Amino acid sequence: MTRLDRSSHSGGGHAKGSRPLNSLLAGHRLAQPPSAPGSRASVQDIDLIDILWRQDIDLGAGREIFDYSHRQKEQDVDKDLQDGAEREDTWSGEGAEALARNLLVDGETGESFPAQFPADISSITEAVPSESEPPGLQNNLLSPLLTGTESPFDLEQQWQDLMSIMEMQAMEVNTSTSEILYSAPPGDPLSTNYSLAPNTPINQNVSLHQASLGGCSQDFSLFSPEVESLPAASSSALLPLVPSNSTSLNSTFGSTNLAGLFFPPQLNGTANDTAGPELPDPLGGLLDEAMLDEISLMDLAIEEGFNPVQASQLEEEFDSDSGLSLDSSHSPSSLSSSEGSSSSSSSSSSSSASSSSSASSSASSSFSEEGAVGYSSDSETLDLEEAEGAVGYQPEYSKLCRMSYQDPSPLSCLPYLEHVGHNHTYNMAPSALDAADLPPPGALKKGGKEKQADFLDKQMSRDEHRARAMKIPFTNDKIINLPVEEFNELLSKYQLSEAQLSLIRDIRRRGKNKMAAQNCRKRKLDTILNLERDVEDLQRDKARLLREKVEFLRSLRQMKQKVQSLYQEVFGRLRDENGRPYSPSQYALQYAGDGSVLLIPRTLADQQARRQERKPKDRRK
């Protein structure tokens, strides 16, 4: 048969009355009740926000943190102190309470950190002429991390903070700031709590050579004769701090220069005694990773559909210590276009459920009748029912209903429309087929019966017309649906011409192929539905992983802040033989692999840091 055959296709077209059904069904896909599409997406977003909010509650953040103005209020010291008083014991131990008076407390984590330097800090600065510093810079003397927590919504500042974290490896000590920081005046809570008064006899451990830990040597019996283990050239200056009792300082940092962590790099251009060499910090790797993670987070956001605002908000969320600022409209899960379409589909499903519920159930039952052809989608139907809630594909239901091809009556799912169905199909209702095959046209009375005959004629497919013209003695339904053996038996019962046999075989072939095509299309649709569901699942997973990532990064930063505070606390308590604090520009704390802490000169620390820095690079090569 040639294509010309199709040009004479008379029965292949849709009956005029058939379209309303198609339109009705297709309408489920196109029509979108005004409320549903958006509402579904927003509900999901709200869920996301709620999840994030709950996470934040765990971390001590309230929902009001999402409000920028509220976040500014958060800097109110009183409030912070109140929060901090509740949580300080988690990390600071004795003396922290007094310390907290001069600390800002992270609204979420409860971490305390120096909010500002003592009021007389400028006078101290002046007392150290060579290291004087513009007062305006003094707030930067602490780690950028700390300042970052004070203005969590200053995005640029946050970024710089992170960059500063990165640069902690290349930390250079600002002498003046260090002096200011660690030369606390007598009235300073830091000094009053962590160091002896200037008059207090230095609690000098002989074995410590030069270093002592004023006021808290019982807590930090850090010193032991480990100087010998250090290079002779610098041994005189080495002040090993070995905790006699297990200190809170963990050895997991390895032999690392801690000082680099806590003194901002090149805060200004002022003199730096030990300027130059980069120092690795114990968290350097982590910081790098965190930084890279954040960058990759941004990249991910940008690459995978986050718009810049969303990406920046995600970044902001990460940057913001205490604030989760994911706007509901920027939920990662709401970014998917496919999800949007799905949600709109679901809306139509819900809205059209009443009108199509019967169709759906009929569709399910009709699918179960497809066994003859082999493509049963019972399970698929169930899946679709489940998916309707999550994905929403009522329109596909309509399609499937329409595509219950194995049913002799294509419109069986909507019985009242059954007779309207356009009929290119070979699977006509038996009555129609019988009418087409059995009664001779002239047998019917005139009038209404003629009209009925015309109608039935129009209902007949092309091949049915041909079969009738060729006087095929059995129905097309039998021709198509009988098993091979029975079909052959049927053929053998009749004396058929070659033309008749050929037509019968064509009818059978086309009929089978038509059903196969219908099943194929149905399968294709199901595949698409499944893929869309998979995409949605993956998007949900992705959003969840992103949230987890943000949480991990946040907790990582909090841990770094705690380590930083501990470092400052320990270093600030150290006193030399004259009872004076050590200059952070000249000395640094360093973890040894065995858990001990050494006070070593900066120069030595720089050298070691440089050495350590080379190792990983060499490994990479």
Added chain:
DNA sequence: TGCGTGTGTCATTTG
């Protein structure tokens, strides 16, 4: 009239 959709059909592949 052009477009999108649904359908039937053919040719071919696949099992």
Added chain:
DNA sequence: ACCAAATGACACACG
């Protein structure tokens, strides 16, 4: 090798 099913591609009807 044969057959049926599956599938891509095309044409057509319809809204």
